[in-house]
Amino acid sequence: MLSITLTGLKLKNPLMLAAGIMGTTGGSLKRVAESGAGAVVTKSIGLEPKSGHSNPSMVEVDCGYLNAMGLPNPSYKNFQEEIDTAKEGDVPVIASIFGGCSLDFSEIASALRADAFELNVSCPHAHGYGSEIGTDQALVEDITRAVKDAVKVPVWVKLTPNVTDIKSIGLAAEHGGADAVVAINTIRGMAIDIESGYPILGNKFGGLSGRAIKPVAIKCVYDLYETLDIPVIGVGGISDWRDAVEFIMAGAQAVEIGSAVGNNINIFNDISSGMEAFLEEKEWTLDDIYGVAHEV
């Protein structure tokens, strides 16, 4: 009862692994697929191998996490075998990719076989990448179009909330031909060790994820749903089935789950069964609740 078709991909449920979470190795993606996810998104993959920022690269804060991984990845040149292993999990594998310009993006996308691409134009702590380009409408449109031209599979664009107006960036993606947008990536944040005065993260600042950011993500999804014709995929702070339902009501056709996987790798199964029980009790379908917050 939870199956959906998302930008042409058939998913047994609308719950996907978010980019950057256990997503660097085929084995870990496969494990998550086998733990009940409807689809899995890989770590964002770039042109060259990258070791990321120095540690500490992640720290728990009140109700969430700050991370500044710095996009560590083995480069697309070493990544097809990981995707192929991930495919053994028998769910769609979406390749998240990043670059500094549209040429980077299309080079990477043309070289990888995946069920869809998610363009990371939203990582808040990688200099020259991520949200440094995802705040610029023209660049986002340009990059989206370049990847659309390069591949035949669906292209999703992942947006940053660190902008004055996320709707305009969503529209740029839509104009560029995106099949869906994904919202949100992490929110710029920082924590300082009061014993020493040091910023805790090796990169000094990073991105906030986890339960703290859910209300912000819900608002972004709600606004994008009102503005765009293409589907919105929600992500940010989902930790139980209620959160997933809330996102779908806000207008997300599907959701991605990140931080909460750390403490519960079985979260996809848990959320599926929770959602099913809820829908059954209410005698609702997934379609009944999709975007319902806009209709009441």
Next chain:
Amino acid sequence: MLSITLTGLKLKNPLMLAAGIMGTTGGSLKRVAESGAGAVVTKSIGLEPKSGHSNPSMVEVDCGYLNAMGLPNPSYKNFQEEIDTAKEGDVPVIASIFGGCSLDFSEIASALRADAFELNVSCPHAHGYGSEIGTDQALVEDITRAVKDAVKVPVWVKLTPNVTDIKSIGLAAEHGGADAVVAINTIRGMAIDIESGYPILGNKFGGLSGRAIKPVAIKCVYDLYETLDIPVIGVGGISDWRDAVEFIMAGAQAVEIGSAVGNNINIFNDISSGMEAFLEEKEWTLDDIYGVAHEV
């Protein structure tokens, strides 16, 4: 040992009541002053009496609150007596004011006697006010200059985090002659009631405050400290002395406390004594920790 001079105002400690918290009546401001605050900021006051958005206007979420009060206020024409009562609390009283343009702001500021003004160009849920103007550099500079011309006391500008680049807005305030900036106001957010699909707030969306937003506020303060010559006042998610220390280390000369006052009106005394004990143990002064995260 906690006393400071902030834009010329003498404060017995750097802990102030944030705008909009128990700030509509002179009696409540006086009570907070008597509970140990170094200064109190009033509710944001506008041209005409305003009843605000309909209820629910505030709801608790994971690690914080969403509110969409809608700037209820009795208008500046009815507010001088409240300020005068607040002054009986024997600490500086800062009038927070809002309007739709620089004329509104200067009309209100000229009519009120207060120890300083805080310009609210950052409320995320009042149409035509707040962050709808606070995202525009030219308007912010213009409004700041108008108020500076109208009054002789210090003028602070309160910034919204809902922008691509808070530093540029901070600079606009500085160019307009601001004596300090205050960061941050609440972050746009939303919550949906999954039992019914209704957005919970009467206004549908609102602003996120409380512990959830602290890492975002710390990052804004850190960035503004690096960019501006005028002092930065930190606000967002402070709930104990450790949080206050973290803000000061990030570069806040003083802090404001909002949401956490609800469950502990004695928080100003609690934080003062916590900070004093900490500084004593470390053999540090307030000045030693001010902005130290930039130096390590």
Next chain:
Amino acid sequence: MKPVNAVITKIVDETPTIRTFYFDTSFEPVPGQFVMVWIRGVDEIPMALSYDNAITVQKVGHATSALFELEEGDSVGIRGPFGNGFDVKKGHIVLVTGGLGAAPLAPLAEKAGASGIKVTTLLGAKTKDELLFRERFEAVGEVRVATDDGSIGKHGYVTQLLEDAKNYSQLYCCGPEIMMKKVLDKVVPSKAQFSLHRYIKCGIGICGACCVDGLRVCKDGPVFSGDILKRTEFGVYRRNECGERIKV
């Protein structure tokens, strides 16, 4: 806390203008605590808990009217319980109610009665039909009645029934502010508790909309001791939604 979904299980007409709505959820309140009742799409309003799982509502405006249109099986969102509630004292207590004021006082009467405290109730209403919860008060002690129109009991205000105030260990009062102010003027302030009404926005002690001078009705109250109220604007003025002062 987010609103809990409370399904209406029973609706009872108490008087021609007052109804009790029972829910499938018990809020385990201290008598005198209140909840914020969200009639979705309309408004959220404060209501005393008249039972562990019920509110008793008078139709006065748009939100209460919308509530009156709900039926069994419908639901509302409820946040709470909020506030402090009454502080129950031993001995012989007296309850002074005016109109809806009986709603928070009836559970207090029952709790006090159950723990062997002697309870006398002075029950006031506009007219006979509008007397609220008379049987609940009678079940635990003596009840004296006053109506504005004299249709039953004393003709006049319930405050006129209060002559022997000093004989009671504690007085509990809820009703229109003018009535409560009259009571306050008649008693030893420290021996009386009053449940106040103010415009409530957040309900959780943050926004300050409900302040009586520095006191937050939603958090420090709604019940205050008379000696605290003596030093405030109580009975003199209240605030409207904008925070403007309005003469009581």
Next chain:
Amino acid sequence: MKPVNAVITKIVDETPTIRTFYFDTSFEPVPGQFVMVWIRGVDEIPMALSYDNAITVQKVGHATSALFELEEGDSVGIRGPFGNGFDVKKGHIVLVTGGLGAAPLAPLAEKAGASGIKVTTLLGAKTKDELLFRERFEAVGEVRVATDDGSIGKHGYVTQLLEDAKNYSQLYCCGPEIMMKKVLDKVVPSKAQFSLHRYIKCGIGICGACCVDGLRVCKDGPVFSGDILKRTEFGVYRRNECGERIKV
């Protein structure tokens, strides 16, 4: 959890290249758990807890060198303890250590010894001077030694001491991956536990940097049963900081 400020109370030279740093904080670990040690301004690195309140460190690169420059009274930031730790089995257990591998195994030996379990230790190192925690293991049972250079004990690898593997109820192993792989090939996999090293970034099971196929060393491990490892890339390849495969 944010890093806890841990003040160094004592520094002990264990071998010419290995030092133990004692802190003012006890982390109450299960033997085999690790912490993330933040040398401020330098790096944050994983370290097994060799005592409730101590880590034992070999100087190998920039972070460990920075750690070696710290003195008593200096402090580091510590997150943890993380991971699962060893599962202590009854009977007669054998510990197989190579070099630093003794760090997580010494507390296991002490815990097992204290609860009456028979403990035999096969202790390996490059050379005599680098043997770690010999006395701690000797205090609870028999110790057999091997050194690469033959300066003491058997001349050769510690794996060569392991001939009677099936006589033990459980085997616990920590050391270089090649050594552990050799041990795994010699034993009944389900009767052996291995503590793995992988590049650790988050330490809390989210980023996936430490994965051995689908298994997270930081969260599902660092200790894994041999039968689980049999089905993985363990001993074949590991990942560098970028996630590239590197032959072990």
